Amino acid sequence: MENLSYLFAAYTVIFAVIFFYVLFLWRRQARLDEELRSLESGLRMVREELAERGATRSQASR
Amino acid sequence: MNRNAIDSLGLVTLVLMVAALFMVFVYVPTEAVQGIVQRIFYFHVPCAWVAFAAFALVAISGIFYLWLGQQVWDDLGYAAAETGMIFCTLVLVTGSIWARPIWGAWWTWDSRLTTTLILWLLYGGYLMLRAMADDTPQIARFAAVVGIVAAADVPIIIISVRLWRTIHPAVLVTRQGSHGLEDPRMVATLLVSMAAFTALFVWLLMLRFVTLRTRTRLNFLAGELGRTRAAVGDL
Numbered sequence: 026m027e028n029l030s031y032l033f034a035a036y037t038v039i040f041a042v043i044f045f046y047v048l049f050l051w052r053r054q055a056r057l058d059e060e061l062r063s064l065e066s067g068l069r070m071v072r073e074e075l076a077e078r079g080a081t082r083s084q085a086s087r
Numbered sequence: 088m089n090r091n092a093i094d095s096l097g098l099v100t101l102v103l104m105v106a107a108l109f110m111v112f113v114y115v116p117t118e119a120v121q122g123i124v125q126r127i128f129y130f131h132v133p134c135a136w137v138a139f140a141a142f143a144l145v146a147i148s149g150i151f152y153l154w155l156g157q158q159v160w161d162d163l164g165y166a167a168a169e170t171g172m173i174f175c176t177l178v179l180v181t182g183s184i185w186a187r188p189i190w191g192a193w194w195t196w197d198s199r200l201t202t203t204l205i206l207w208l209l210y211g212g213y214l215m216l217r218a219m220a221d222d223t224p225q226i227a228r229f230a231a232v233v234g235i236v237a238a239a240d241v242p243i244i245i246i247s248v249r250l251w252r253t254i255h256p257a258v259l260v261t262r263q264g265s266h267g268l269e270d271p272r273m274v275a276t277l278l279v280s281m282a283a284f285t286a287l288f289v290w291l292l293m294l295r296f297v298t299l300r301t302r303t304r305l306n307f308l309a310g311e312l313g314r315t316r317a318a319v320g321d322l
Contacts, residue, residue: 028124028188035127039134039177045172048219057301064308069316071315076163078319 093297103283110276118273127185129276131282131287134177135203141171141288142210146213158303161227164234166295168213170288175207190254198251202244209237214274222306285311 111129118125148164151157182200183193194200213233220226248255268274 027122031124031184031188032126032316035181036130038180038184039130042173042177043291046291047168049293050298052196054294054301057298057305061308064305064312068308068312068315070124072321073127075315075319 090297092139093290093293095288097292098294100283100286100290103279103286107276107280107283109202110279114212115272115276116270117160121189124188127181129182129280130284131178131185132277133183133280134174136281137284137288138171138174138178138206140242140285141174141292142206142238144292145210145234146169149234153228156224157229159300160304161231162299163296164231165217166292166299168210168217168234169295171290172207172210174284174288175203175210178203179207182186188236195254197255198253199246199255201265202240202247206237206240206244209240210234213237235274267321 111126115129117123117143144167145164148160148167152160152164155189179200184201186195187193213230216226216230216233243250247253268277
C-alpha cells in the first residue's frame with residue numbers, strides 16, 4: 026500500500042473540483058432563473074401599460 | 088434545452104462513475120512496476136480525453152460562429168472552453184501527483200507536460216478575455232479566433248511522444264505501435280472510465296450551456312424592456 030496517499034489525493038482533487046464546479050453552476054443558474062422571472066414580469070407589466078394607454082388614446086381620438 | 092434530459096444524463100453519469108470507481112479500486116489488478124499509484128491513470132487519461140474533446144468543440148463552435156454569426160455557437164464555444172479548462176486543470180494536477188512518487192518530482196519540462204501546460208494557458212487566456220470584456224459581437228469573434236488557434240495545440244500534445252524524447256508514458260500511442268496495457272481488465276477499466284468521463288463532460292457542458300443561454304435571453308429581455316419603456320414614455 027505504498028503511495029496510497031498520492032492515490033487518495035488525486036481522486037479527492039478530482040471529485041472536489043467537480044463537486045464545487047457543479048455547485049457553482051447550480052447557484053448561478055438559480056440566480057439567473059430568478060432574474061429572468063423578474064424581468065419577464067416587468068416586461069409583461071410595461072406591455073400591459075402600453076396596451077392600456079394605446080386603447081385610451083384610440084378611444085379619445087374617436 | 089430540456090431539463091429532464093440534463094437530469095437523466097446526470098443520473099447516467101452517476102451510475103457510470105460508480106461503476107468506474109468500482110473497477111479502479113476493486114476489479115483491476117495492481118500494476119507490477121508502479122504499484123497502487125498507477126490507478127491514477129484510469130481517471131487521468133479520461134480527463135485528458137475530455138479536455139481535448141472540449142477544446143476541439145471550442146474550435147468547431149468558433150468556426151460556425153465566424154461563418155453563421157449565431158449567438159448559440161458563441162455560447163456553446165464558451166461553455167466548452169470552461170468545461171475543458173476544468174478537465175485540463177485536473178489532468179495537470181493528477182499528473183503532477185502521479186509524477187511525484189514515480190519520477191521523484193512534481194513537475195518536469197517534458198514535451199507532453201509542457202505542451203499541455205501551454206494548452207491550459209491558451210484557454211486560460213480565452214476565459215480571461217470572456218470574463219473581463221463585454222459581451223459584444225466583436226469580442227465573441229475575437230474569442231472564436233483564439234479558440235480555433237489554441238486548438239492547434241491538441242494534436243501537438245497527442246503526437247508529442249512521437250516527435251520528441253519524453254519520459255511521459257505513451258499508453259495509447261507508443262513508438263512500438265502497441266497500446267501499452269497488457270491485461271484486458273486494465274483496458275476494460277480504462278474504457279468504462281472514458282465512458283463515465285465523457286458522460287460527465289456532456290452533462291457539465293449542458294449545465295453550463297443552459298446558464299449561458301439564460302444569460303443571452305436575459306440580455307435580450309433587458310433590451311426589450313428598455314425599448315418598451317421608451318415607447319410608454321413617448322405616449
